[in-house]
Amino acid sequence: MTTERPGKTARDVMHQGAECVGEHDSLRTAAEMMRDLSVGALPICGDDDRLKGIITDRDIVIKCCAEGKDLNETTAGELARGLVWVDAQTSVEDALVTMEEHQIKRMPVIENHRIVGMISEADLAKELPDSKLAEFVHRIYAGA
Template structure:
């Protein structure tokens, strides 16, 4: 059985909700990633922000990334998956919520992220095609 930890990208990091968007962008650049989980004051995940969020929800609206924080952009219920979850559960979580990146948690600690690229790299073509169809479909 393939598990979440088998297909995830290791070394994921998160930032705290009070970090500025400038700092978030710097961390993304340093890690060469496009998304970061965001933690609250208790060290629990409270959301995820993407490079696109920073551009569309801050910069394009005239916001100041040196003043706006990661917490300002967090919306909705954060989604994640246990490191030992089966890959079918990973796909279901991503497909049902139409998300392209999924934090992987083990023993209450962030241990990795699963992205579309990870799915494409590790799964058979038929699963990748079905996944892409579900993620990108506009039907609700």
Template sequence: MPVARDIMTASAECIGAEDSVLDAARKLTDLGVGALPICGTDDKLKGVLTDRDITVKVLGKGRDPQQTKAGELAQGEAVTIGADDSAHEIFTTMARHKVRRLPVIDGHRLVGMVALADVARALPDPQVGDLLEALSTD
């Protein structure tokens, strides 16, 4: 079975915790992705910022995306996966935490991102259905 480093998108780019949400939105657009890891000035992962976070937590609440810092949207400790963890472990972690994207860590270093679509391609068909069902329930 493939491991995270086999199916991830390598060299994920971070948005700085002190960067504005507007900068994050531009970076999401430029990279054509739906999520960015949030990294602090200490180069440690602080969380993940998604396009949905920007829509719901900033725009939907009337906050100014130019004045709101990306780090303000980080929620506790980021859920991650190890670079050598199996596709099954990624599946389990996504389902347990109800997330569709995971930062991939090698030691303490961010090495990539793995998305639901990556896992879907790596898992047998019945497990993909189970994962989608788990992510879709409240």
């Protein structure tokens, strides 16, 4: 069992250096990036290098493939959703609450108006006591 260490922030537990897919990039490009990076979600950044949303592998399957849309023609920006993020200095506890409230499993971490990483349920799992982890998983998957 892991114990929560006081004072830990989103920066302390995130995966650093999140790569963005461009809002004008195709879903094929997004899917290839996910494959190459071994991730299930990517932040979507605009031409201004600012966060526009997030796209998941599930979004690509459900909102593009299953709808008969073209992976080469549909852009990541068209599926941009969930502009939910935390500041790098946000406490692990507050990051957890934000993810629970929005029932999301991955969340961008922002510092000085730029994305610096991603935080996932797996990152939080390493920091939470078993009882808190069980509550988190229940809340996240209750609406899935």
